[in-house]
Amino acid sequence: MTDEPVASCFSVSGVASAYEEIYLPRIFIPWARVLLERAALRPGEAVLDIATGPGTVARFAAEQVGRRGRVLGADFSEAMIAIARAKPQFAGAAAIDYVVSPAAPLTADDGAFDVVTCQQGLQFFPDRPAAVREMHRALKPGGRVAAAVWREIGFQPYFAAMDSALRESLPDHQAEPYGLPFRWPKASDLAAAFTGQGFTDVSLAEVRRPLTFEGGMRQAFAAVAASPVATTVAGLDAAARARLWSAAQRRLAPLVIDGQVRTHMVSNIVTARKSG
């Protein structure tokens, strides 16, 4: 196979569309449903979704709490919030407000929310204790939090394969950011992050669910355009990209079944409560 069929995926402007078209339906949307099952939202509740990105969890939360509820989505990326705002809301859903805000300090009122959600955001926050403290501050007494953080990259066969392909094809400093989403330490540290900020009823679950790239290796490879190394890969010359494609084909081969890349992902999900 030549490099050409996948070359067009790697443009800087392709990052948002790769996230939207490849990551969202296969990863973030199904995982949002898992997170919201744990949050057990009730009609009329007020929900704050931190690191909302394109509003993945916020939009389903709005559907679940219905018109009497309310949702605020916060993210420090103006580009992400613009994408979230442009999305239509589901029929019968609560209104969603979006705010450009870091996780800490967070632009949200004290004691205003029944539930805080955060899907795959905590691992990126520079001051995690401060971010968890902000979640606590924004919750009403008795309010709940549900947050998901991927397990280490060794538990994510597709990402581990691509990480190996990147490491063998690129200098370390260029390949290194790919694994960023998978660098939260241990599950016990995740639980401790919440107990340490005054939460009670802290409970941890390790959840595994399938990940399929039905478009096979090309689609799995194209997904790199939505990863933390998207810009680096976009800037590679044709020879370097061909080397990466060849390494990816070799590393992904064990995951290919009937022309599809079929694997799974594993996330820790923590739920906790603010004392009433």
Ligand SMILES: C[S@@+](CC[C@H](N)C(=O)[O-])C[C@H]1O[C@@H](n2cnc3c(N)ncnc32)[C@H](O)[C@@H]1O
């Ligand atoms: C992997 S995405 C997850 C987005 C969303 N929760 C979803 O499920 O689609 C991580 C998000 O965290 C946001 N983020 C990273 N660091 C942040 C910070 N310090 N404060 C607020 N948001 C942050 C990014 O802009 C990005 O939208």
